[in-house]
Amino acid sequence: MSNVHPASVAIIEKTLLVWSGFMTLKKIKQLLSLGEGQQIEFKSSIQNLIGLGKVVCGFLNTSGGYLICGVTERNEVIGIADSQSAINKLENYLLKSISPKAFIAAQAEELDKKLIISIEVPAGSDVPYAFNDVIYVRNGELTQIANAQMIRDIVMRQQIEPERWERRFSFCDIENDIDAQEVRDAISDAGNVRRVLFRDEENISMALEDFSVARYGRLTNGGDVLFTINPAIRLPQTRIRAMHYSSDKAGDKFNDMKSFEGPLHRIFEDAYSFIVRNTSSISTFSKGSPKRRDTPLYPEEAVREALINALAHRDYSSASGGVIIHVYPHRLEIWNSGTLPEGVTEKSLLEGQISILRNPDIAHVLYLRGLMEKAGRGSVLMVQKRLENGLPSPFWKSNPLLGVTVTFPAPEVTPEVTPEVIRLLKHLTGEMSRGDLQDTLKLRDTEHFRKSYIIPSLECKAIEMTSPEKHTSSKQKYRISTVGKQILANIIDKDDV
DSSP states (O other), rough: OTTTTHHHHHHHHHHHHHHHHSSOOHHHHHHHHHHBBBEEEEOSSSOOHHHHHHHHHHHTTTTTTEEEESSTTTBOOOOSSSHHHHHHHHHHHHHHEEEEOOOOOEEEETTTTTTEEEEEEEOOOOOEEEEEEEEEEEEEEEEEEOOHHHHHHHHHHHSSSOGGGGGGGOOOOOTTTTHHHHHHHHHHHHHHHHHOOOOOOOOOHHHHHHHEEEEEEEBBBBHHHHHEEEEGTTOGOOOOEEEEEESTTTTOOEEEEEOOOOOOOOHHHHHHHHHHHHEEEEEETTTOOEOOOOOSSOHHHHHHHHHHHHHHHHHOOOTTOOOEEEEEEEEEEEEEOOOOOOTTOOHHHOOOOOOOOHHHHHHHHHTTSOOOOOTTHHHHHHHHHHTTTTTOOOEEEEETEEEEEEEOOOOOOOOOOOHHHHHHHHHHSEEHHHHHHHTTTTOOOHHIIIIIIIIIHHHTEEEEEESSSSSSOOOEEEEHHHHHHHHHHHHHHHOOO
């Protein structure tokens, strides 16, 4: 922006050096020590909604920013009362007062035993934005009304930039192609989290406009992706392909393969169910307890974040693009077409990243439905959840030609097993029937063998049935599973020490 004071550039650069993630307490403390700047402002309360709205509008029209409420200008933490009620009131007010609609996320944090509210504002993609019909910009630490030259600069910048793919009109028939139930579900979800006010919840067309995915009676591409019965008919790149491999080599035999089509929320849930269905759990037995404890191989929240990020931030503009899921025995990969947004690196994703949205309209609807809490926090949450569970961190690879892949390495899993299970594994070769195993182990009591050997071995997934769909088949046999092989390998390693 031509009228921004040169000193502001230095402030932005300084801010970005220390501020690369969503508002963890550590980040907030860093910001408090730095003080206010081009992208940071403190407010002692949220009572002055007009003042907050002006700052948010200014952030949207420049380079984004954070508002931290419950902190004085002198960096003193004083806190906010009734935080959840305050957040709901604030978000609804900003949704009504800022035009066009923008992705704005607020959340409560506890700092020094006091609740504060952090408001994340990405740089807007539909500038100029207006708050109560007035355009504001950010100039250093100040928010000011845009003058004529500033507005001309903003408009010229918008004219030069190509229209976003999600904002272009779709070729769908809004009367016949809309999935009305999907729209009603989205309205219900948005109502549950109290993040949007609809002019008329019963009017599908008006609701689509309130979601910012329809204009002049026509649906946008973003609306097509989100709310039509089968967008893949017009947009094949919206499909999700998922494959479960029998080994860790791509291209080997598939155990399961599916292609998912439909509105975005539905295929997201279908794809996640595919991952759960084809991913083993970690089974452990606590010492002295017969109860088994099952935990997912990959934490649910981390996987859901990775998948929703791929769908929200991917490049939809190419018909040859898409999202592909690869489930291997020892890793999970989620690929999406396109590259990381400008300014985002594989390393910065591990630390968190200032919000850069490729598809803000799609992301906004996902946020309203409770699937995206913060625009810049997904990658950090994924890492955090893995570390909390003592698991290796996910990692990203981005290539301009090959797209973006996030990989979850599987942990080295060795469940606690009984001596009977270990003994069975040592005598199980190839595929053996229950009778052959019992004879090999020289056990006469069939019921004891079943309860002490077979059942515990199946429960900790050390062995598997050759015909799992026919539990009582007379031809049923057993073989050592991948988990069982790992148990044996660890036993051998310990014996060698």
